[in-house]
Amino acid sequence: MNVSELEVRLGELADQAVAELAQVARKEDAIQVKNRYLGKKGVVQELMQVLPSLAHEDKRIAGQASNQCKSAIEQAYEGQLARLERDELARRMESERIDVTLPARRPPVRSGHPLRQVEEELIDIFAEMGFDVAEGPEIESDFYNFEALNFPPDHPARDMQDTFMLDDGRLLRTHTSPVQIRTMLGYAPPLRVISPGRVYRVDSDITHSPVFHQIEGLLVDTNVTFADLKGTLAHFAERCFGPGTPVRFRPSFFPFTEPSAEVDIGCIFCACxxxxxxxxxxxxxxxxxxxVDPNVFDAVGIDSKKYTGFAFGLGVERIAMLKLGINDIRLFFENDLRFLRQF
Structure with missing residues (x-):
């Protein structure tokens, strides 16, 4: 092959490579075309193996023709890559286009911890019946937690096995009843309050926690009877567990009430x-x-011959476990998102 034929062939290869590059639709295909022509074992390199057999002057001409061929293919390759990148960008911009006039996606709204949800529901029920919310400290003195509530000095609840005692003689309240004492000391009857909050007892298993939540209620007025108590709690049961929920009162004992009663509802799982x-x-x-025991009224300076009243107390965890079908109280305090996200 003489130098003229070599020049013609190199020109043909350049035109052929440029045409092929113009047809490719992917970057990977463009690289393959370039390598087929300009690689170490490419068509151009194979054609240039005749170079040693050419005359000195023809070698210079052949080198120039080879450089022109390679330059044309390189330019076509770079140009095609640029076009492919522009096309890909345009495609992505079209597919990922955002209409900024659309409203933003709202993050999922949670209703809060299941205990908080149930507590707020219970508070709303009693608020409908005219009860105000009263709050008090979680660290209490023996007077507010026991003495004013008619607990005798030898009552088991005063023992360190049942109550978290502090070094200074104070304690972590074992119920929210001290709030009732503070309310009766601070305000004159008539009174109608509930006192929700955390309480503490030395107890821990699948149905008990050393820290839990109570809502205790107090109503003080003239001519308050046990019938008023029964009517209030029967209404509460229907509002909390559904219309027609049966209620029964069983005789019991609490130091701060007399007579006292445990309140049961018909089982909501088996319909009694x-x-x-x-x-x-x-x-x-x-x-x-x-x-309310007259001794409690005497401790806070309320005339027990003029005023009567009733009190009640419930555990928020207990109600939540029944309403939500939860069998382990510890789930409320483990902060397991798999559990909490169900509510």
């Missing part, structure tokens, strides 16, 4: 027929209640 949850009794215990 008996099941594992209610121990086949058909009833579920939900709260304690009673008429």
């Amino acid at each position: 027929k008996g099941c594992r949850v209610c121990s086949n009794t058909g009833w579920l215990e939900v709260l304690g209640s009673g008429m």
